[in-house]
Amino acid sequence: MAPKITDFVEDAGAPGIIAGIGAVLLAPVVIPVVAGVGKPIAKSLIKGGLVLYEKSRGVFAEIGETWDDIVAEARAEIAEGKQLPAVEASADNTSDNGA
Secondary structure, eight states: OOOOHHHHHHHHHHHHHHHHHHHHHHHHHHHHHHHHHHHHHHHHHHHHHHHHHHHHHHHHHHHHHHHHHHHHHHHHHHHHHHHHHHHHHHHHHHHHHHO
């Protein structure tokens, strides 16, 4: 069953009809004003987002470099830890051979 215009008018009532007519009449005036205000706001939001993106790229690059340095230091300490027992064992053998 298709809705009838009379049902809509009865449901909306007089205030709804007046608001609808007002919206239709004011739309050609309000839409350009809102667009004129909205465009600069949208541009400023986009600019802010781009600036934030560029700054965050630099910060994340620095964090990545710091992380790589920490990982390299940890690997060096692990490698050093593995070499020390071998060096100590060979140092003990050479002291026995020299006696």
